[in-house]
Amino acid sequence: MDAIAQHYPEHIQTLRQRSDAILADHQLTGVVIDAGRAAGIFLDDMEYPFKVNPHFKHWVPLTDNPHCMLIIRAGAKPILLYFRPVDFWHKVAPLPTDAWVDQVELVEFARLEQLLELMPADKANFAYIGAHADHAAKLGLAQVNPKPLLDAYHFSRSIKTQYEIECMREANRIAVLGHKAARDAFMAGGSEFEIQQAYLSATAHGENDVPYGNIVALNQNSAILHYTKLERQAPQQRLSFLIDAGAQVNGYASDITRSYAFEQGNLYADLVATMDQHQQQILTQIKPGVRYTDLHLEMHKRVAQMLNQFELAQGDEQTLIDLGITKAFYPHGLGHPIGLQVHDVAGFLQDANGTELAPPAGMTLRCTRVLEVGMVITIEPGLYVIDSLLNDLSDEAKALLNPQRIDELRPYGGVRIEDDVVVLADGIDNLTRGFDLA
Numbered sequence: 342m343d344a345i346a347q348h349y350p351e352h353i354q355t356l357r358q359r360s361d362a363i364l365a366d367h368q369l370t371g372v373v374i375d376a377g378r379a380a381g382i383f384l385d386d387m388e389y390p391f392k393v394n395p396h397f398k399h400w401v402p403l404t405d406n407p408h409c410m411l412i413i414r415a416g417a418k419p420i421l422l423y424f425r426p427v428d429f430w431h432k433v434a435p436l437p438t439d440a441w442v443d444q445v446e447l448v449e450f451a452r453l454e455q456l457l458e459l460m461p462a463d464k465a466n467f468a469y470i471g472a473h474a475d476h477a478a479k480l481g482l483a484q485v486n487p488k489p490l491l492d493a494y495h496f497s498r499s500i501k502t503q504y505e506i507e508c509m510r511e512a513n514r515i516a517v518l519g520h521k522a523a524r525d526a527f528m529a530g531g532s533e534f535e536i537q538q539a540y541l542s543a544t545a546h547g548e549n550d551v552p553y554g555n556i557v558a559l560n561q562n563s564a565i566l567h568y569t570k571l572e573r574q575a576p577q578q579r580l581s582f583l584i585d586a587g588a589q590v591n592g593y594a595s596d597i598t599r600s601y602a603f604e605q606g607n608l609y610a611d612l613v614a615t616m617d618q619h620q621q622q623i624l625t626q627i628k629p630g631v632r633y634t635d636l637h638l639e640m641h642k643r644v645a646q647m648l649n650q651f652e653l654a655q656g657d658e659q660t661l662i663d664l665g666i667t668k669a670f671y672p673h674g675l676g677h678p679i680g681l682q683v684h685d686v687a688g689f690l691q692d693a694n695g696t697e698l699a700p701p702a703g704m705t706l707r708c709t710r711v712l713e714v715g716m717v718i719t720i721e722p723g724l725y726v727i728d729s730l731l732n733d734l735s736d737e738a739k740a741l742l743n744p745q746r747i748d749e750l751r752p753y754g755g756v757r758i759e760d761d762v763v764v765l766a767d768g769i770d771n772l773t774r775g776f777d778l779a
């Protein structure tokens with residue numbers, strides 16, 4: 342049995358214990374979790390790709406089964422209501438037979454109208470978790486996504502079980518296959534579109550299977566943070582390549598970024614190597630008790646050092662930070678929690694009662710947590726030439742920039758290095774670098 346399957350029973354036991362305690366705290370008998378359904382396209386007879394409710398895939402490794410439901414009752418085995426319609430237009434999902442099914446009570450149904458009679462008799466004391474309040478109303482479930490309940494579930498989700506970590510390790514292994522194929526396609530002269538195809542093929546993922554739209558950017562496009570429009574033509578000149586792409590296993594994501602210089606011995610190649618060193622030095626500082634925000638602030642100091650080292654700007658670290666210069670070159674956060682969602686929930690939650698801590702004023706960051714054993718986070722520092730941000734700087738700040746050097750870097754776009762790591766008692770388990778991705 343593989344590591345994922347082997348750890349699933351204890352995952353379910355942990356979820357049941359956590360859920361029993363949360364339900365008791367909220368005076369509920371249970372929850373009904375709706376897998377969801379695909380949204381229809383306006384004035385069309387087609388649908389957007391189905392994306393399952395993350396609460397649903399937390400319990401069962403099903404990501405492509407709309408209309409299924411889970412009934413989670415305190416103290417009882419979860420009931421999985423499994424939809425198998427008679428339908429000659431679409432493929433009907435087969436009944437699952439893998440070992441995980443032993444951990445749930447599987448109830449098959451063929452018509453959506455049956456759901457009403459499949460609801461628990463004492464449903465007045467159940468809450469509904471899902472995207473479709475109209476559905477909850479039809480099923481007679483009056484409490485829809487109560488925020489205090491969701492906060493408690495989300496906070497508990499921050500600490501991953503070994504099953505979840507193994508799913509993400511596998512999602513990293515698969516994504517690394519794609520990253521290597523993409524790097525080879527870049528070196529061979531592929532266009533962004535061709536590199537994307539190489540990635541998807543190597544990971545056996547379709548475009549709707551990847552956990553987020555791949556960022557496959559050549560040259561100056563790599564300075565566009567969420568660049569997802571792929572050029573079909575290869576550029577005349579190959580300078581740089583940034584790829585931010587992941588994979589999914591049982592609905593758990595990986596999220597990896599690498600940057601490559603086409604030729605060695607130039608400014609960009611040195612910048613990539615230096616960023617890689619800083620990223621790895623930040624990784625050595627991860628341990629329980631460290632606040633994520635402090636790692637982000639430290640990265641700003643390191644970016645200030647890099648700006649001086651590469652003569653992109655000059656000034657002492659604090660001045661470059663205070664004048665917003667480091668933020669103009671490094672405008673995003675150091676990273677985020679990852680799991681069932683790429684940007685996983687509870688990045689700001691400080692306790693199960695919903696207390697949130699926002700990042701300090703002016704800081705862009707998705708995580709202000711104090712790190713604990715079992716959290717999985719990304720670490721993804723970057724440095725880019727983004728003219729709109731540089732143009733917005735004050736005259737005082739602009740006076741510290743080196744325009745010639747910035748001009749030299751601009752055609753290369755930017756650099757980012759991103760790994761997914763598990764917080765351990767004495768450091769980290771790097772899920773990404775375990776697979777020989779430089």
Ligand code: GLY
Pocket residue numbers: 553585586596677683721759
């Ligand atoms: N790929 C999205 C992110 O890195 O946050």
Ligand code: MN
Pocket residue numbers: 585586596597598721759
């Ligand atoms: Mn990413």
Ligand code: MN
Pocket residue numbers: 596676677719721759
């Ligand atoms: Mn990320």
